[in-house]
Amino acid sequence: MSNIRDVAREAGVSVATVSRALSDPDKVSQTSLNKVHTAINKVGYRPNMLARSFRSAKSYTVVVLVPDITNPFFAQVIRSIEDRAQQKGYAVLLGDTRGMIEREKEYVRRVETRLADGVIQLRPDDAIKHHEMPTGVVCVNACGCESTRGPRVRIDNRGAARAVVDYLISLGHRRIGVMSGLKDNPHTTDRLAGYLESLENAGIKYDKSLLAEGDFTIWSGLNSAKQFCAMQDKPTAIFCMNDEMAIGAIQTFKQHGLRVPEDISITGFDDISYARYCDPSLTTVTQPAEEIGKLAMDMLLRLIEGEELAQEENVLPAEFVIRKSTAVPHRD
Amino acid sequence: MSNIRDVAREAGVSVATVSRALSDPDKVSQTSLNKVHTAINKVGYRPNMLARSFRSAKSYTVVVLVPDITNPFFAQVIRSIEDRAQQKGYAVLLGDTRGMIEREKEYVRRVETRLADGVIQLRPDDAIKHHEMPTGVVCVNACGCESTRGPRVRIDNRGAARAVVDYLISLGHRRIGVMSGLKDNPHTTDRLAGYLESLENAGIKYDKSLLAEGDFTIWSGLNSAKQFCAMQDKPTAIFCMNDEMAIGAIQTFKQHGLRVPEDISITGFDDISYARYCDPSLTTVTQPAEEIGKLAMDMLLRLIEGEELAQEENVLPAEFVIRKSTAVPHRD
DNA sequence: CTGAAAGCGCTTACAG
DNA sequence: CTGAAAGCGCTTACAG
Numbered sequence: 001m002s003n004i005r006d007v008a009r010e011a012g013v014s015v016a017t018v019s020r021a022l023s024d025p026d027k028v029s030q031t032s033l034n035k036v037h038t039a040i041n042k043v044g045y046r047p048n049m050l051a052r053s054f055r056s057a058k059s060y061t062v063v064v065l066v067p068d069i070t071n072p073f074f075a076q077v078i079r080s081i082e083d084r085a086q087q088k089g090y091a092v093l094l095g096d097t098r099g100m101i102e103r104e105k106e107y108v109r110r111v112e113t114r115l116a117d118g119v120i121q122l123r124p125d126d127a128i129k130h131h132e133m134p135t136g137v138v139c140v141n142a143c144g145c146e147s148t149r150g151p152r153v154r155i156d157n158r159g160a161a162r163a164v165v166d167y168l169i170s171l172g173h174r175r176i177g178v179m180s181g182l183k184d185n186p187h188t189t190d191r192l193a194g195y196l197e198s199l200e201n202a203g204i205k206y207d208k209s210l211l212a213e214g215d216f217t218i219w220s221g222l223n224s225a226k227q228f229c230a231m232q233d234k235p236t237a238i239f240c241m242n243d244e245m246a247i248g249a250i251q252t253f254k255q256h257g258l259r260v261p262e263d264i265s266i267t268g269f270d271d272i273s274y275a276r277y278c279d280p281s282l283t284t285v286t287q288p289a290e291e292i293g294k295l296a297m298d299m300l301l302r303l304i305e306g307e308e309l310a311q312e313e314n315v316l317p318a319e320f321v322i323r324k325s326t327a328v329p330h331r332d
Numbered sequence: 333m334s335n336i337r338d339v340a341r342e343a344g345v346s347v348a349t350v351s352r353a354l355s356d357p358d359k360v361s362q363t364s365l366n367k368v369h370t371a372i373n374k375v376g377y378r379p380n381m382l383a384r385s386f387r388s389a390k391s392y393t394v395v396v397l398v399p400d401i402t403n404p405f406f407a408q409v410i411r412s413i414e415d416r417a418q419q420k421g422y423a424v425l426l427g428d429t430r431g432m433i434e435r436e437k438e439y440v441r442r443v444e445t446r447l448a449d450g451v452i453q454l455r456p457d458d459a460i461k462h463h464e465m466p467t468g469v470v471c472v473n474a475c476g477c478e479s480t481r482g483p484r485v486r487i488d489n490r491g492a493a494r495a496v497v498d499y500l501i502s503l504g505h506r507r508i509g510v511m512s513g514l515k516d517n518p519h520t521t522d523r524l525a526g527y528l529e530s531l532e533n534a535g536i537k538y539d540k541s542l543l544a545e546g547d548f549t550i551w552s553g554l555n556s557a558k559q560f561c562a563m564q565d566k567p568t569a570i571f572c573m574n575d576e577m578a579i580g581a582i583q584t585f586k587q588h589g590l591r592v593p594e595d596i597s598i599t600g601f602d603d604i605s606y607a608r609y610c611d612p613s614l615t616t617v618t619q620p621a622e623e624i625g626k627l628a629m630d631m632l633l634r635l636i637e638g639e640e641l642a643q644e645e646n647v648l649p650a651e652f653v654i655r656k657s658t659a660v661p662h663r664d
Numbered sequence: 665c666t667g668a669a670a671g672c673g674c675t676t677a678c679a680g
Numbered sequence: 681c682t683g684a685a686a687g688c689g690c691t692t693a694c695a696g
Contacts, residue, residue, distance in 0.1 A: 014683045049445040051673035054386040070407045113381040279611040383689035
């Protein structure tokens with residue numbers, strides 16, 4: 001493989017001129033520029049970016065920490081982050097942590113060791129909190145929640161949850177179940193707060209037995225729904241904290257002979273692409289995945305450039321979409 | 333930020349010893365090792381991996397080229413690639429090409445410029461063919477097809493397609509539609525070949541009007557299905573070349589008042605997680621996503637190490653799963 | 665087992 | 681606009 005010296009020799013100029021021709025052409029005469037370019041083609045030169053990165057102490061890489069790339073919502077956000085990164089000359093290192101703190105730490109170490117310039121966390125409760133980040137590691141939290149610290153972009157989870165439950169109440173539901181994520185997940189906390197606020201506003205007393213805990217997977221939705229099926233006094237509607245659990249729940253209810261939405265209304269959260277195509281199509285909250293990714297990347301870039309973000313928090317609008325999985329409660 | 337020299341000074345040893353203590357501890361005495369480690373902790377040293385990579389001319393990074401990370405099948409394969417990569421000390425750079433050749437080239441350039449050590453292509457028809465790869469760029473094609481060149485791992489697409497159609501025929505179907513991907517996509521070619529072979533074996537004449545072209549998205553399944561709905565002499569079964577199109581198709585058929593599988597049987601391909609949870613659950617072909625990813629990464633590692641792969645092609649078994657979207661044809 | 669020294673391929677003041 | 685030279689932070693023969 002040829003290096004910059006080979007090009008310089010071939011072009012009959014100095015190594016410095018070749019370097020400038022490549023990274024700062026304005027500082028080089030047209031004549032030299034031409035010589036350099038024909039020399040580059042002749043010797044088939046490819047600059048060694050590893051050397052350049054090393055020299056300039058920037059890797060032009062960011063790591064995206066995600067609990068599970070297989071989750072379509074995260075996949076959408078990542079795609080958007082990557083689009084933006086590519087536009088700005090950055091690459092994205094995939095950091096699928098599978099929820100393991102050890103793996104997450106390993107990825108953070110990549111920025112400590114200069115292999116990456118910063119990190120975007122796609123989940124609020126990724127094991128490493130903002131204040132625990134090693135010094136020098138810049139980080140923005142996308143898909144964050146109210147309790148998160150540091151630069152972040154998020155939607156108003158509590159407000160969105162309230163909107164969903166308000167709607168169910170407006171349809172006439174009084175006994176409304178909730179299928180949450182894990183107890184300590186900040187999304188769970190925020191969305192549960194919205195659920196409780198809505199009930200309170202409507203003067204409905206919170207019944208603890210109507211809470212089923214899941215972990216945001218289809219599988220957990222499938223299981224948690226069984227808990228409701230076994231109840232004497234079943235809820236007439238369930239607010240699920242994401243679409244995957246809602247999809248699982250619908251499946252279970254159907255298997256138990258309950259019709260959705262006639263016998264039981266179901267709502268989701270996220271609006272993944274399958275939400276529109278399940279049967280019945282899901283009433284849910286659309287998260288602005290594209291915007292979240294783009295904004296997070298932009299914020300990170302500013303942090304990398306050393307800027308202090310005055311406006312640390314960006315709250316993006318979420319949209320409530322009514323589809324076919326909700327209806328007025330059935331009276332037997 | 334402290335560097336290796338600071339550590340050496342603090343420990344009272346040479347820079348070489350510190351370097352060895354870190355990368356080849358066996359060559360260093362226990363005494364030195366201790367001195368170095370306490371010095372490292374004292375000055376808060378983090379090795380600059382950019383320097384190490386540069387020096388050793390290896391980036392320990394691979395790029396994964398994928399047309400769309402949002403596709404759950406690809407996401408699964410990537411997750412498996414990353415698991416394996418992490419085990420072996422490699423990172424994965426996400427190369428979502430969105431089907432654009434320019435982007436793909438840009439990612440390949442990353443390995444030409446030493447930012448990555450090799451590439452895994454997740455689609456057979458990614459714009460850059462194996463023989464067009466720049467010299468020095470090692471590449472393995474995962475999820476490949478029969479026509480692909482170079483090191484690859486794939487399933488027997490043709491055989492799997494044949495199994496699906498054979499099954500439909502065994503149920504009594506004679507008029508079997510096919511929903512394909514884009515015409516020039518190798519998956520389309522291979523799976524279509526299987527479809528045709530199956531028909532031929534059963535002595536059924538191929539009817540061109542029963543082919544609807546899609547592009548592997550839910551959206552295209554939705555649309556292509558309309559073509560069948562508009563036919564006088566509708567097929568009684570449709571072989572869809574992936575699950576997403578099958579899910580879209582089911583939606584359309586239901587909207588047109590056709591019952592699945594009573595009026596029309598539908599089959600998919602891939603077995604993404606939603607295939608099990610749509611209504612009716614999908615009869616489909618399970619691709620061994622985990623195995624594909626793992627094997628592809630292992631092959632790439634061997635190529636990076638300079639090995640010539642004698643066994644260039646790995647054909648993995650795929651499994652045909654019968655669920656609820658298929659039944660014997662309805663006779664009016 | 666250890667250290668002095670060369671060198672990986674670039675970039676970038678510095679002097680002209 | 682151009683070149684000679686120093687240096688980024690490591691690794692690794694080489695000699696001891």
